[in-house]
Amino acid sequence: YYDSNTVLYLNGQFIKSAETTTDLYGQSLHYGYAVFEGIRAYNTHNGTRIFKAKEHFDRLQRSAELMHIPFPFDKDNLIRQTYKLLKKNNLKDAYIRPLVYCGQNMTLEAATESSIMICAWEWGAYLGNKLVKVGISSYQRPNPKSTHVEAKASGHYINSILATTEAKKNGFDEALLLDMHNNIAEAPGANIFIEKNGKLYTPPLGSILAGITRATVIKLCKTLDIECIEKQLTVDDVKAADSAFFCGTAAEIIGIASVDETVFPAVWTETLGATIQRTYKALVLEKQNYEVII
Numbered sequence: 001y002y003d004s005n006t007v008l009y010l011n012g013q014f015i016k017s018a019e020t021t022t023d024l025y026g027q028s029l030h031y032g033y034a035v036f037e038g039i040r041a042y043n044t045h046n047g048t049r050i051f052k053a054k055e056h057f058d059r060l061q062r063s064a065e066l067m068h069i070p071f072p073f074d075k076d077n078l079i080r081q082t083y084k085l086l087k088k089n090n091l092k093d094a095y096i097r098p099l100v101y102c103g104q105n106m107t108l109e110a111a112t113e114s115s116i117m118i119c120a121w122e123w124g125a126y127l128g129n130k131l132v133k134v135g136i137s138s139y140q141r142p143n144p145k146s147t148h149v150e151a152k153a154s155g156h157y158i159n160s161i162l163a164t165t166e167a168k169k170n171g172f173d174e175a176l177l178l179d180m181h182n183n184i185a186e187a188p189g190a191n192i193f194i195e196k197n198g199k200l201y202t203p204p205l206g207s208i209l210a211g212i213t214r215a216t217v218i219k220l221c222k223t224l225d226i227e228c229i230e231k232q233l234t235v236d237d238v239k240a241a242d243s244a245f246f247c248g249t250a251a252e253i254i255g256i257a258s259v260d261e262t263v264f265p266a267v268w269t270e271t272l273g274a275t276i277q278r279t280y281k282a283l284v285l286e287k288q289n290y291e292v293i294i
């Protein structure tokens with residue numbers, strides 16, 4: 001992720017990653033009490049452009065608020081500093097990771113101070129470019145009555161690590177987690193859509209992260225005249241689907257080959273997911289501004 005020349009942004013300054021230190025007495029390290037974002041910048045013909053920068057920094061602030069972590073930062077300035085960070089590291093295509101964290105406090109009370117760091121690196125498609133084999137996880141997503149699942153909070157990702165580890169151990173590429181009612185929720189780091197009889201379906205908000213890519217896909221469906229329905233889905237609904245895909249900033253749009261032993265019947269290139277994948281790529285690369293059409 002970094003070498004001796006990599007620079008990161010920390011509380012208003014740019015410093016070499018190798019020269020930073022970690023506060024070992026802090027709530028973020030001990031309790032996972034931090035919030036973060038995952039953002040991508042693309043090398044477009046208009047130059048390097050951070051896709052949905054405002055939406056990501058808005059969600060970062062909202063996550064901090066839900067977790068009672070102070071967020072005394074100017075979001076427009078953070079976006080400007082992120083562009084500078086990319087320049088300083090010579091990055092044109094990049095994955096960007098802002099983290100708001102808390103140190104110097106070991107209590108279980110809400111933090112009164114926080115720090116922000118932003119780092120970036122080159123990161124290919126998180127789940128690769130081949131269709132993924134998915135296993136239903138034995139882990140459920142966090143219960144919305146135990147935490148604010150719509151916050152992108154560091155501690156929530158323990159659940160993601162457990163599910164990913166289990167899936168890989170069982171020979172799958174990725175996990176698919178259910179919610180507390182055994183409805184389909186999401187992957188450890190991506191949202192899911194299924195296709196059935198020419199329509200797309202995706203789980204509603206409630207037990208999932210409100211993915212920015214998910215919102216983009218729903219908008220693209222309107223532009224492309226694809227019917228997209230937000231509705232609770234069961235494991236049986238997914239296994240009876242014609243095709244399915246994951247979407248997320250890191251994963252982008254990636255088709256699913258199978259869920260457990262069930263292989264989807266549709267040929268990926270002929271699915272709505274493949275159309276969305278092509279359109280999403282064109283959108284992030286600013287080859288066509290589909291959202292203007294909406």
Ligand code: PMP
Pocket residue numbers: 038152186187188189190191208209210211212213214247248249250
């Ligand atoms: N769900 C989870 C649990 C995630 O971590 C992510 C990645 N942020 C997503 C969904 C997709 O969200 P986005 O499209 O905003 O990257």
